[in-house]
Amino acid sequence: MAIYFFWGDDDFALTQAIQKLQTDTLDPAWASFNFDRITPDQADPVELALNQAMTPPFGMGQRFVWLVDTTIAQRCSEDLLAELERTLPAIPETTTLLLSSHSKPDGRLKSTKLLKKTANVQEFGLIPPWKTDLLHRQAEKIAETYHIQLTAAAFDYLVEAVGNNTRQLHNELEKISLFADGNSQSLDVGTIAPLITTSTQSALQLSSTIRQGNTPVALELVADLLRQNEPALRIVATLIGQFRQRLWIRIMMDAGERDDKIIAQAANIGNPKQLYFLRQELASISTPQLKRAMPLLLDLEYSLKRQGAEEVAALQTKIIELCQLFKPRSTSSK
The missing domain is CATH 1.20.272.10 (Zinc Finger, Delta Prime; domain 3)
Incomplete structure (x- = not known):
């Protein structure tokens, strides 16, 4: 059993995490049979997701059930809470159930407390633009994944250029990585400035x-x-x-x-x-x-x-x- 609850307003980081989880879970040859994406406009989406999560996968790999933009961490009826309490602990090991939301969970709700007990809860929130220390640490961490090094002044310039836009940060670092072409030296402002959309x-x-x-x-x-x-x-x-x-x-x-x-x-x-x-x-x-x-x-x-x-x-x-x-x-x- 693997249950995840992803939430936050950083759409790019959230999407990346979902794609990675989906890739790690599904066998490519059987993905079309074992992937269920359940949206809020479908009838009884939570009940549908729980039913699909209890269904064994076809062929190889696991079943991946994604309940999109759920509101159970903001409001949840007693009947629905009872269904969650009954079903979540019983989900088979062959299923990965992901619940996602853009809204912050209400910690006072019983449904939120249940998710914290049974699910891997991860926040994907945008860093406020004025928290430059956190933005610097984020840029440094992502730069490591692209195997590039920048001077302190270059990081300052990059953070000022992209702010808290993680999608643009990835795009800019990818461009810099291609330009560096394996160069292990730290790149300075003069090198990266022409590459960055400011x-x-x-x-x-x-x-x-x-x-x-x-x-x-x-x-x-x-x-x-x-x-x-x-x-x-x-x-x-x-x-x-x-x-x-x-x-x-x-x-x-x-x-x-x-x-x-x-x-x-x-x-x-x-x-x-x-x-x-x-x-x-x-x-x-x-x-x-x-x-x-x-x-x-x-x-x-x-x-x-x-x-x-x-x-x-x-x-x-x-x-x-x-x-x-x-x-x-x-x-x-x-």
Whole structure:
């Protein structure tokens, strides 16, 4: 018996894990007979999956039953819970049962507690864009699978370029691996930069342009990002991460903290040496400015997520407001 529950919003990592599990389970010659993919639009999908899981495989290999986008970890009736409690422990060793969901399981539910007892539960969640340390570790781990080495600065550039987009991270590292062609030396920024699609890099440029109060250039960058089919929410996530990081640094500077390691840890900065440049940047930006910027960005994120705002208009409006906030003024204080 092998039961798995995969969940999370990282579609690429989730799909990869499912494909690997499917490959490890099925005999290619008998895959069409022993693979069942059960979707939410089918009648009684959970009961159907459990029935198929109890069915012996044909020929060689195991049976692989995949219950797609199940909601049993968010809501589960008493009758369905009783069926799960009866069937899950009895699933034969010749079956691999996979349940997947994009939503976080509700730990209070009896069905979730049952899954934690009987299944191998794995999370595949996107790393928040502002948690650069975790993004670095993810990039380093995946780079190892492609047998390539990068300098620290090259990893910095790669993480800034792709953000938390794991699909693009794999694509970029695959390109770099093909280019390296077995070269065991660490590749630097100058080597990898021409190979990488830098949509997030452009979003970082947008963040910098906003802090300079340059409205025309900021609007051009927004238009360019949208032409590259960069999702509006990803643009906003990058901006939020950048401004939150600088707000933390500014607050700690105002409080008199001088230890770069402490400031870097609070602001999720992997390399404390970056603070030298960030301090120079923040010399012309005040704490009140950064504090007023955060509600504008969070309001933009909320309007895009919850209210279905028209992306172009919403982005343009808030970008103008943000640029006005940071626009240099010779006669008034910031």
